[in-house]
Amino acid sequence: MPLALPMIEGMTAQASEQTISSTQHDQAESSFDLVIIGSGPGGYSTALRAAQLGLSVAVVERDAVVGGTCLNRGCIPTKALMTATSTITQAAHARQLGIQSTFEGIDFDRLNAFKQESIDAMTGGLHQLLQARKVTLIQGQAAISGPGQVTVETLAGSSRQLSARHIVLATGARSTPLAGLPFSNRVLDSDRALNLERFPQRPVIFGAGAVAVEFASIWQAAGSQVTLVIRKDRVLSSWDRRTSLTLTRELGKQGISVVTGSQFSSLEQADENADMKVSYEPVDAASGRGSSASLETDAVLVAIGRSPNTDASWLTQAGVELDAHGLVTIDPWGRTSADRIWALGDITAGYHFAHRAFEQGIVIAETIAGLNPQPVNEATIPQVVFSTPQAACVGYSKQAAQEREDLNQVQETVYPMLSNARMRMSGQGGSLSLVTACASDQPDTRIVVGVNLVAPEAAELIAEAEQIVGNRLPLSQAARLIHPHPTFSETLGEALLKADGRPLNMR
């Protein structure tokens, strides 16, 4: 085995590149139980679990560094920036509480170094772990070239042939542009937005999902004047209505200008480095909702979703079936329509989160190893958005629960968040709704089927909710769980007591 990469502070992408290349195994081996295409959360979780189970595994990654979108261009760098800029929000709140503090600006060199250190620590650690589990890493562009055959085109221009008992597709996704508006150094996707030397001063963001809302919060906290243009009346519009309306209101309270019912119409720019005039218009002029305006802006962020990396012709030639959105069709264990080809993560239909890909990878590896695992429970995957305040949910909204034939007597319990001491102290608003029902296979037992939350630390709080919802804990038992006082987690405890007909610290 090559020497393990030490987790060096400030490790550069170039150093990482050398590391991936160095693991193009000195070993001549080209035959594996699994060849995995892509080293993001889907690919690496499959590799780690399969190797743990004694299977021989190769991961092919075209990037210089392992970790995919999540570690290099997604979860980790956004949360590094969020960690840094949320301290500005805290300092502003602290001033209202008598703590004298001044915000003297941002040292962008240091902030960008912190972001890169965060990425390097995670990718370096992952690299070491893959090596420790004896996973073969190969840098290059992979393609299925025949049954059980993968061809890798390396950066040096050479080609390598691998044979595999099983092939796992984990090729991820890329940002979708607005029609007629290609990405550039001023029209940004999330990759470009993460690589700015400094934050834009007057950004206009199109989109209402996690990327749009997280960048809006990061930039607004840092003092940018953010305009968020959304097509519906609220952000995260596929979520529970109360939750998404609460978050929309809170973003407005933070100072973000949220333009509802509107969409991009045109962009004027003298040259590629000049400021732009961006215009938007009502989505449905006849409805009377939405507005038209033109804004001067130094950056436009387009965050309208991502397109799966499934357009290469070798995929369908290998017999892998795609749906109308270009997503790979899989069964609950990750099998595609082609024999011994599996797929997971952002190229499959469902929630596109790293933690879903982790569990899919574990299930695929264990199934290949013959362990017969339970399939991923798609209905209880927690969703989280690291905005200010955070939003998180698991299970069903009241409306979604009412639409299910296997759930009866659906009830919603709303907890008044300002009854919680820590919520009051935080200076942030929020909402919590708990959905309970009786499942048709256990008609006499009321269970918690959904929790929808806006609060500081919502992304942490949802982990407990996932235990309750995912394990179908009867409400009567869940309401006996004791929550430490005074904590944000008591919001869930109090809501459970209220749903159980025993409200404590409220009427």
Ligand SMILES: Cc1cc2nc3c(=O)[nH]c(=O)nc-3n(C[C@H](O)[C@H](O)[C@H](O)COP(=O)(O)OP(=O)(O)OC[C@H]3O[C@@H](n4cnc5c(N)ncnc54)[C@H](O)[C@@H]3O)c2cc1C
């Ligand atoms: C800005 C942003 C923030 C996010 N934040 C979060 C978060 O906080 N929490 C969360 O859970 N999720 C978050 N996500 C989503 C998360 O990043 C994805 O769900 C996750 O990365 C999907 O993993 P994956 O393995 O399917 O694909 P990816 O992580 O995209 O990895 C795919 C890999 O495959 C490689 N590849 C593709 N084709 C080939 C080929 N032919 N040959 C070789 N290699 C190939 C790519 O280079 C890439 O490295 C975020 C996403 C974005 C964009």
Ligand SMILES: NC(=O)c1ccc[n+]([C@@H]2O[C@H](COP(=O)([O-])OP(=O)(O)OC[C@H]3O[C@@H](n4cnc5c(N)ncnc54)[C@H](O)[C@@H]3O)[C@@H](O)[C@H]2O)c1
């Ligand atoms: N905290 C997290 O876990 C996290 C953070 C960032 C991203 N992600 C994941 O990354 C993926 C990409 O995020 P995203 O926010 O780009 O996508 P998304 O699919 O979550 O949201 C896209 C938004 O754009 C809107 N939209 C679609 N087409 C539009 C158009 N033509 N004009 C205006 N608006 C339009 C949609 O209504 C939706 O609100 C998602 O799967 C998300 O779950 C997760």
